[in-house]
Amino acid sequence: MSIDSFIAGMPKAELHVHLEGTLEPAMLLQLAAKNGVELGFETEDDVWAAQDYPDPALPHFLDYHLKCVRVLQEPADFAAATKAFIETCAANNVRHVEIMFGPMAHTVRGVEFGPMFAAMERARSDACADTGVSALWIICIDREHTAEEAEAMLDAAEPYRHQITGLGLASYEEGNPPSKFEDAYRRAKDSGYRLTAHCDCDQRDSVEHIRQCLDVLGVERIDHGLHVLDDSGLSERVIADRIALTMCTTWRPSDPEPRRLRAVKTMLDADMLVSLNTDDPSEFASRHMTHMVAAVQRVGGYSDADMVAFARNAFVSSWADRGDVDGWLADLDAYADSASSSQS
Template sequence: MTSIDRAFIDSLPKAELHLHIEGTLEPELKLELAQRNGVDIGQSTVEQVRDTYSFTDLTSFLAVYYPAMEVLVTEQDFRDLALAYLRRAAADGVVRAEIFFDPQAHTSRGISFATVIDGLWSAVQEAPSLGIDAALIMCFLRDHSADSAEETLAASLPYRDRIVGVGLDSDERGNPPEKFAAVFAAAKDAGYRLTMHCDIDQEQSIQNIATVLHTIGVERIDHGTNILEDPALVAEAKQRGIGFTCCPVSNSFVTDQMKGAEIAALLREGLKVSIASDDPAYFGGYVSENIAVLAEAQQLTSAEVVLLARNSLESSWASDEKKAQWLRQLEEIAG
């Protein structure tokens, strides 16, 4: 079986394009913030908090994930959360981090949009000191109403210069992409880049993928490995250079396997597949670990691991100048 040296993976400059900042809330920080803000989470030790990070599918994961956010109260909390992630990402060779955040998960419990964005933006501004160029992607919660998404888009516009794009996440069941077609069209008109989750093995997975490609007009698809069910869509995504942000470790928690064969098949078909960590505090693997696990399971070559890094940089929404710089660095390391 192929074994790729972990130090080699860490050394590759890479972009992380599928990372939920709320999903980086490690048990240690959750407990610290709960104590700082006087929030009773029902646990008093790190080990007790870690024991609550238990789930068997997407629905049970979300039932743990959203209540954990109650400890995020102040601007400082959001800054600390993002900086903790950025420090960890830097150790994995991340040079570009495009960070998802879910404002509705916070405004719905009385935290202002300004508190969330100001805290995260403070960390983004500090990211270059860690060797990372960071950006924010605002996600709409698909199990909330389209009206709520429209209100969130309106709230974001005064901060347009701080947000590079919009996405769509949370429970896909009964919440197809067309529910949000109008708000995504408005976001595009406002200058936002577009991505959407098409979670694995969902109801109407292939129809939803077709919708995000043809109706929504996304540039990237988060997860999306079910596209293999339709060769014509695979060919179209390849021709259009659609990015696929895949997360093998989290896949193995919410389904019966990591979808490694499907990810490798898309990569070998020439699609713009990149690897990311999704919600690493809950799934136990940051980006380099995700690449290492996939490489081991699918016997990826060193050249294929380099290709994953190249795809991540090319699929990012960084400037062409920065992408060219990182790609030169990648080629120097890859040899």
């Protein structure tokens, strides 16, 4: 069986993907035209060409990303994005996905939280029923905003609390440490949200930020979390406490290979709960799950067993009901068995 076929058929889960990063160029251009938003792109090729973010990648990526999110204006726009992405999950055999969304980038432009989220939730529910994909929501603080604005976001989300599983922290990390949102995280924990937060790659104070996520915010997962590898004590701690690390082996058009390709294998071999995620699949050349994960296996030279282990970690780290997780793990094991027996 080819690597592409093996990865395509494997049951997969995704824990780190931003709804706003799933707008395919055709939808991006269509929404921009409908809503009268000037992006400076005429064609889909123009969109792809704009995605070769120079180093340092994070701020350049975020500048592009926040320019594009402005095309999302009406509740129907958010619903269309949700539906399209869950259908893409189905096409990639992603059985379970936990989708982050960042309301602050929308409410700051005058989008009302309630109608926006209600439309997304209806689209999620319908698309999940149509495709069989399981999907949960993670509401994300954009960390360049103030602590008070983060609390206002939680206020706006309160009527929908039962439909949102987790709280996350994303966007411009420089100068915005996790501790800035200690109060919002404490409040979220008290009201039953599951907790995660981004500690992005190659940021100033990365190790300190990971430590704050664990000690101050009390997260169960860290999004990226590459720099646990820089500190042996932190490495031992995330292994012992089973803190999940949702790494993203994305790449830009001019990257020679998936970024973090070797690091994820180091983490896997160290028995860290590391998974492979697409982050913003319509804003990176790595694209969607099957395409990205197949490239990781091919370029990294990793075994089928390694790829099953990454997928297993994603299911194990998910916030889905345990019964569902057990079912997906049984499917994954059966798939791995049948794939290996068909090769022997």
